[in-house]
Amino acid sequence: MAKSPETEHPQKAIGWAARDNTGTFSPFHFSRRETGADDVTIKILFCGICHSDLHCARNEWGVTNYPIVPGHEIVGTVTKVGNNVSKFKEGDKVGVGVLVASCQKCESCQQGLENYCPNMILTYNSIDRDGTKTYGGYSDLIVVDQHYVLRFPDNMPLDAGAPLLCAGITVYSPMKYYGMTEPGKHLGVAGLGGLGHVAVKIGKAFGLKVTVISTSPKKESEAISKLGADAFLVSSDPAKVKAAMGTMDYIIDTVSAVHSLAPLLGLLKVNGKLVTVGLPEKPLEVPIFALVGARRLVGGSNVGGMKETQEMLDFCAKHNIAADIELVRMDQINTAMERLAKSDVKYRFVIDVGNSKLQ
Ligand code: NAP
């Protein structure tokens, strides 16, 4: 008979899990594997709440294997290292993002693109190499192969830095890959949530002119005064949208819900690039005339590889970039999820795991 999550491994752990598609969280006892030769065991201090956690908790993508303990914006301190671990020692501040293993042999892995390995293992809702399920950062500890552990820069706040491990790399990687970093060019950021607000900050650090494209007029003043955006376009304002047509070089689309790409493509210049990173539960239509008529491009991107994630953390540390967060305790996750579903967060919830009562 298969062992229970609580007894299958030797290290006791406690987290909060959703058990069905209501996505309601409650305490969950489980276990973590022994610290292997290449492993780092981490006491989790903070974990960001990504919209992907909400999609998964509610089974919006149809792939959730309950019970699920989400969380892939993990920051903590190293408590144990295996014999082969040279990169980290006890007490180090470290991060873990969206993936915890990959094959290390395929073309993607060899290019440092572990995030495109067909056999990558996600931090939660995946089956690990030993056949057990992976559970994420809404929990007190995690054991991860050192290759998938990031060094957290000294001057980076642990709580506000946590969201960079998913939100940060998800916007940084496509900006680099698709050549969306030329100073002075005009970047549109669609959706001002967790990913979007970090995209504004990273865009400014690259020297871009940044316009937020949003459904929420009430986010305007802060987007400009606090986040540093140059302009704010309310997508439901036809006159302003018309005036902005054909003015943008690049758009990064972080919208979490089904939406039309046509108005966004219309904002791009000839040769403009739209990169979608949001993952709505249903496919989007590609408005082919808007592409063909102006040699525009639509691309996608999925987080980033380990080397690039470290590069992004160091870049953000250098430019004093961290997320704007609302810190919550573990027992406030259900309320936080309700608010996240309504785009009512400034701009990322982070769970203060270290100071939460977990059961
Ligand atoms: P989030 O904080 O909820 O932000 C999403 C934003 O989208 C909202 O704040 C809202 O911005 C806008 N929005 C929501 N519903 C909308 C609608 N019906 N129409 C138009 N705009 C709408 O979510 P997030 O954590 O940033 O994640 C965003 C998406 O990226 C999710 O689908 C997530 O799963 C995905 N994701 C992908 C990757 C990847 O590797 N590709 C990584 C992480 C997350 P306004 O209020 O400004 O309109």
Ligand code: ZN
């Ligand atoms: Zn995420």
